[in-house]
Amino acid sequence: MAEQHPIALQRPGSIVIAVLTYRRTEDLRMVLPRLAEQAHSVSDAAAGTVLPQILVIDNDPAASGRSTVEAVAAAFKPGLITYIHEPKPGIAAARNRALAQSAFADLLIFIDDDEMPYGRWLAHLVNLQRATGASAVVGPVISDYQDEPDAWITAGRFFERRRLATGTPLTVAATNNLLLSVPKVRELNLEFDERFGLSGGSDTLFTRQLVRRGGTMLWCDEAIVVDRVPTMRLTRGWVLRRALRSGNSAARVSLELERTAGRRLAARSASLISGLIRLAGGAGQMALGLLAGSTTHEARGFRTAARGLGMASGAFGYVYQEYKRT
Structure with a gap:
């Protein structure tokens, strides 16, 4: 071969x-x-x-x-x-x-x-x-x-x-x-x-x-x-790590697509704002789920918050290496 x-x-x-x-x-x-x-x-x-x-x-x-x-x-x-x-x-x-x-x-x-x-x-x-x-x-x-x-x-x-x-x-x-x-x-x-x-x-x-x-x-x-x-993969930890990585790489991709300093700054700001909105919204949904006993709201709130954290960190240049090898 x-x-x-x-x-x-x-x-x-x-x-x-x-x-x-x-x-x-x-x-x-x-x-x-x-x-x-x-x-x-x-x-x-x-x-x-x-x-x-x-x-x-x-x-x-x-x-x-x-x-x-x-x-x-x-x-x-x-x-x-x-x-x-x-x-x-x-x-x-x-x-x-x-x-x-x-x-x-x-x-x-x-x-x-x-x-x-x-x-x-x-x-x-x-x-x-x-x-x-x-x-x-x-x-x-x-x-x-x-x-x-x-x-x-x-x-x-x-x-x-x-x-x-x-x-x-x-x-x-x-x-x-x-x-x-x-x-x-x-x-x-x-x-x-x-x-x-x-x-x-x-x-x-x-x-x-x-x-x-x-x-x-x-x-x-x-x-x-x-x-x-x-x-x-059927664990909370894996789901949340994947959501964080997905948000992190999405923000980094948005930055990479822009070629000028001004557009990169705009993309960085958009990722940061979107990430913070998801982080806050996810935390609120998670809290609502815990108070109301809704597993759906709790679970989806956790993942939304994790993705938001990934986006916000990616906007600042942090790289989450999900596939890092030892």
């Missing part, structure tokens, strides 16, 4: 599915066969379509996923699944490696290693992009819990994500279910900012830049992936 050079995908219509992974070998054993099915279903349905390739980017310096990927790949057509080792820490580096390795492809689709594609996921993404010429297409992520969440998590609806009508334009997205037009990415001179590699937010910045530079990003509600939420 070659690692050093871009995959030679030069025929029109070529597709790469990128799975970014970090020490999740069991998840890889589950998802790779499903992605292989998706790849074959697309090529079988459209005569002349190049069989999509699956690219596994392993961000573990120890390359812990290599043997698993090679074992799974051996059961399929040679070249269908390719293993790439990207030892530089941070998800942004792994995302950029996927872009580099897919330099000759037409489409690049990102999916997380702990997600499972549902139904005709790949076909729906590809068909919408080809029908519209969109620069990017985004699909929904549905949570499936490893264990039953406690009442606080359920009341807060923290793992319920948005659903929109297919074709709805977007201005921001994550890479957990994202199709990119590789030629359009090159045209817009885009890459993932590796300063956000250990803090999160490089996908937020990337997709906001894509739209700001004239790209189009559309929602595809039929292209569903299922996120398997482990027990370790």
Whole structure:
């Protein structure tokens, strides 16, 4: 399995599915066969379509996923699944490696290693992009819990994500279910900012830049992936840390998008004000929930306050590194 050079995908219509992974070998054993099915279903349905390739980017310096990927790949057509080792820490580096390795492809689709594609996921993404010429297409992520969440998590609806009508334009997205037009990415001179590699937010910045530079990003509600939420994430601490990080990276992204001192000052002020409003409003909602015995108000107030704290701290330049490694 070659690692050093871009995959030679030069025929029109070529597709790469990128799975970014970090020490999740069991998840890889589950998802790779499903992605292989998706790849074959697309090529079988459209005569002349190049069989999509699956690219596994392993961000573990120890390359812990290599043997698993090679074992799974051996059961399929040679070249269908390719293993790439990207030892530089941070998800942004792994995302950029996927872009580099897919330099000759037409489409690049990102999916997380702990997600499972549902139904005709790949076909729906590809068909919408080809029908519209969109620069990017985004699909929904549905949570499936490893264990039953406690009442606080359920009341807060923290793992319920948005659903929109297919074709709805977007201005921001994550890479957990994202199709990119590789030629359009090159045209817009885009890459993932590796300063956000250990803090999160490089996908937020990337997709906001894509739209700001004239790209189009559309929602595809039929292209569903299922996120398997482990027990370790079904805690108050994890939810609040994620909210703080999300607010922190959102403020930092807003600053990064502005190129002049005046506009950066305005963005900093807006993030600070918005953060303080959320912090105060969340504290009030939390107090109301505690007094009224409403778990929903209490839980959502806590998360709103945590996000507000993240935004306010980000406005002052603080960087919360959720993915910091020891």
